[in-house]
Amino acid sequence: MESSTEKMDTVAGELVSFFQALKSGSPFHYLILLAVVLIGLALTIAAVAYQRVAIKRSQTASKATQENFETIAADLRKRALEVKKQDESLRNDLEVKERKQQQQVLKRSQRALKGSVSHAMLQTDFKRMTSVVPYSLNGLHPVPKTPS
Numbered sequence: 001m002e003s004s005t006e007k008m009d010t011v012a013g014e015l016v017s018f019f020q021a022l023k024s025g026s027p028f029h030y031l032i033l034l035a036v037v038l039i040g041l042a043l044t045i046a047a048v049a050y051q052r053v054a055i056k057r058s059q060t061a062s063k064a065t066q067e068n069f070e071t072i073a074a075d076l077r078k079r080a081l082e083v084k085k086q087d088e089s090l091r092n093d094l095e096v097k098e099r100k101q102q103q104q105v106l107k108r109s110q111r112a113l114k115g116s117v118s119h120a121m122l123q124t125d126f127k128r129m130t131s132v133v134p135y136s137l138n139g140l141h142p143v144p145k146t147p148s
Helices: 004-023 027-132
Strands: none
Touching: 004 027
16 A cells, blocks of 8 residues: 555655646647646536535524524513513402401401490499499489398
8 A cells, every 4th residue: 555645655646747737738638637727627616516505405404593582582571571460460469468457457456446445435334433433323312231
């Protein structure tokens, strides 16, 4: 097997001999050169066309991906707005319930306060009434007690 340097030397030698043959002016050599140039040109055109097609496909895929992301983002924004509305609704419901509970507690406290005030007033009235009439509740004069 030949080493890579020997192969390069062989290729370089062939190219040198090809160009020397072209110098001699042989029409066959000009045809070969023309064929090589045309093949190189065709390969270059094919490579450029392939690159354009690949770029176009990539752009199309990228555009579709971007549209897909935008659709997903719009859907997520819509869902977030719905969740926010539900959250506000639940918060409002909770505030209404808390207010009702506070009102009920206040009403109970007011009733209890009224009841204790009424009870205190009744006790005061009863004490006043019993101090005015210490011996009898029926309006009769007191019966004197006999000593035992």
